[in-house]
Structures are given as structure tokens and as C-alpha cells.
Amino acid sequence: MEILDFRNYQMIDEKTDKDLYEALSNENKDLAKKYVRVRIMGKLQRTVTVILHKELVQCLELLLKYRQKMEVPENNPYVFGIPSGMKKEITYLRACALMRKYSEECGAVHPERLRATKLRKHIATICINLNLQEEDLANFMGHHENIHKQIYRQPVMNREILNVSRLLEAAQGENSDIETSDAESNMEEELITRRLNNTPSSNPTTSRKRNTPPYGSVIRRRWSVTEKKLFQKYSEKISKNRDFLLSMKYQMQLEIMQN
Template sequence: QDVQLLHQYLEKKSVEASESLKNHESSQTYAELAKVALAQVIIFNRRCAGEVSKMTLECFKKRNQTELHEDIALGLSPFEQKMSKHFSRVEIMGKKGRKVAILFNPELVRTIKLIVEKRDACEVDGDNPFLFGRPKCSPTSFFRGQDCIRLFASQCGAKNPEHLRSTQLRKQVATMSQILSLKDNELDQLANFLGHDIRVHRDYYRLPDATIEIAKISKLLLAMEKGSLARFQGKPLDEIEIEDEIDLELDDEEISDEDDEESDPAHGVRGT
């Protein structure tokens, strides 16, 4: 919910800041829109703030806008084909000299084009190579993504704004990907996009063991208990569904009744 709040807040701020910059060219209106756009790119892509902050103007201009090749399109679903045309892709330098990708939707592309168009008028140094260069500053100065996210997280009304940081958001997508039970090649693609070694996903961003044991392993044990395991032969844990064989609501009620009995003086105290 906090992430959605932040997304919605940034979308609203982007529209307002874009109109302000169009109507009044100043270093202040430019800075406001640049900071919003920088935060949006980081949060959508779950990218390290420092990597995006240092993205160059040249990288953005070289973004991938090529047509989808027919042979590749055959292996994609209709929705995936639309997504490939909808987004632009930019390669930037990540950790350890590794190239990583950044995705831009059309709205973000339009916003950043406006920022680029207004650089000179808003006093960004002509020699500044950074896409999010600061106006009225040295040619090596750029806005810091983490500062931008911290600012907007505190303004958007989130319950836990301290959790809305690029590092935590990267951990969130890596952890949640395990709920989807991605195939090895899909997990490789996600890890590669995030700039992670696949071992980082598997060793450090696992769901808590307790969650896995309760939600998944319990199904296996219950299927064995009910004698229905044979009909799930050859299926992964995610496809074992035995809800129709178990009345979970009744179990919950029984537990609740037992708790009430323990607390009711008329029933005495168990074990005494």
C-alpha cells in the first residue's frame, strides 16, 4: 500500500511539475520535475539509486526504440508484444562495471524529454553529462536519487516511509519473485535485470523459512494425512490444492472455542 501511495503521489507531482516547467522556466521548476522523474525511474525499475542518479544524457538519447523482430515476436504472448513496444530500454553502467537495463514507459520518456529540452534555459551547465544534472552547479553535479526518494516518501502519506528506500524495494521484488515460483531462466532474467548474481536471490532474498513451511510444506503433510498424495503425482507444491478436503473455518472456530474455555473461570484452569 505504501508503494502504491508513493507511485500515485509521484504521478500527480509529475503532472504538476511538468505544467509548472512549461509555463515558467526556472531552475526551481526544473529541479522539482527532475527530482520527481529520478524517483519514478528508480522506484519503477527497483534500481540502485546511485546508478540511476549517474545516468548520462548520452545513454538516454541512445535508448532502444527498435521495432520488434518478427521471429522474436512469435515467441511472445500478445500482451508481451504490446509491452515490448510500450517501453523503451536504456543501458547504464551498474556495479563492478556490469551493464544493467532501465525501462521507461511513454509518460516517463515525455517527462525526461521535457527536462532535456529545458536544460539550457534552466541553467544546467552545458558540459554536465548527467541526465539529472543540477542547475546552477558544477558540471559534475547531479541530483541524488536516495535524497529524492526520502523526500517524497515523507510527503506521500505512507505509514512506513522509512521502508521506501531503493535497497528495501529491490529486496521486495527479489523476495516476492519467489511467490511466483519463477523458472530458472526467468529468475536469471530478473536477477540480471536487477544487476544481481543469481546466488544473491537464492541465498539472501528468500522468504522467511516459517512462511514457506506453513504455507507450502503444510499442504504436502496434509495431503499425506488425507491419503490424497497419489493424485498429485508429478506436480510441484504450488499445484497441490486440497482445500475442498479440509474445513479450515471449522478448525479456526474450534481453536477459538478452546481459547475461550481456557479463559472462562467456570471451566477452571487446565492442568490444575
């Protein structure tokens, strides 16, 4: 994580947008008070969302405050940059190496299970069981489109901060009611989406906009009567077997992730 990305973290509060904040339910207001969103560059140049508890934000601010006293070079762009006296070829702390080291030193019965890959699979399984939409999970975990379908729109900030944080709390075993009223959730998301699309962020960041669809130009035409009948016919069949298809789809995703 680079310092610039961390400094541009986003939150939902009264200062950011009072109307947007007041439209939230009390439960979502509590979540909004606890979490912020940081967007970093992941593998294959894909943007990945990091959800941080505000206590962690305070810890990171403290870390950055004293980095100069720890002789971390000023030109080191990373939040977890290391002092100049250490190995120069490694300019930041590597999470995977640290997890491997401390999982073995902590006395865990199965330290090999405390690995980033294992934990990612655990979160994926929990989120699928809790019916998190696949595109939300894919964007949050930084998966490639071969594992999860890629969507061509900017993820909505409130869905990432509120819904994903609630599901992550459930995955960690914290007491959290993940079931909310559909009407209430839809109303909140519609309002927040509209506000975010029309209102500049309190922490502006540059983003690239796609001028043309990723799959080329599209020529639209009306469906024929035959096409409409076929669509209706197969839609009814798919609707009847929806639960079965979802089960098969998620099972295939898990198998792909494990391989």
C-alpha cells in the same frame, strides 16, 4: 543515467524489425508498445538494464529539451543534471536522497519502508514467487555474482522488455496476465534471439566481447560409462526433489539479500 545511454534506448517495433515484431503474440505486442530498454553502468562496472514506460521517455525528452534554459551546463553528461548555481560537488539528482526526503514529507505511516533497498527486496520476492529466472532478475537489478549467479552471455532484449516488464507490472499490482503458452513464448524467444544476434541494433552501441572463457581454457572429453550412470542416478534424485531444492535456493538468496 547518462544522456548518451538514454539516447541509445532500444525498443521492439515494426521499424526496428518487422518480422520480429509480427512474430509476437498480441499481448507481447502491447507490452512492446509500452516499454523500452536502457542499459546503464551500475555498481562494480556491471551493465544494468532499465525498463522505461514510453510516457517516461517522453517526460525525459522534455526534461532534456529545456535543460539549457534551466542553466544546466552543456558538459553535464547526466539526464538529471542540476543547474550550475547549485552545489557543484553534486552534478546530478540523487534518487536515494530524494526518496528519503519525500517519503517523510508525504505523511506515510512508515516512511522508513519507502527506501530503495526495501523496494528492491519487494521486487525480488515478487519475481521469485512468479518464477522469474534468477539470472534475469540479477541482471535487471544489478546484483553481484555473490548474490545471484552470473551468466556469460548477452541478455536477450525481448526477455528483458517483455517478460521483466510484465512481472514488474504484476509487482505493482497492475492487471497483467503473466502466464503465457510455453510453446508460444519459446517460439518468440527463439526467433527474436536469432534475429537480434544476426541483425545490428537500430541504436548501435559498442560492447566488449570476451575472447576466452572467464574460467580459463576448457578441455572437453567424453564421459565414461561410470560417469554417465552416476549422472543418471543423481539426476533422478534431483528431479524428485526439484521443488524442495528450488524453495531452499530462493530462501537462501533472500537471506543473502537481506544481510
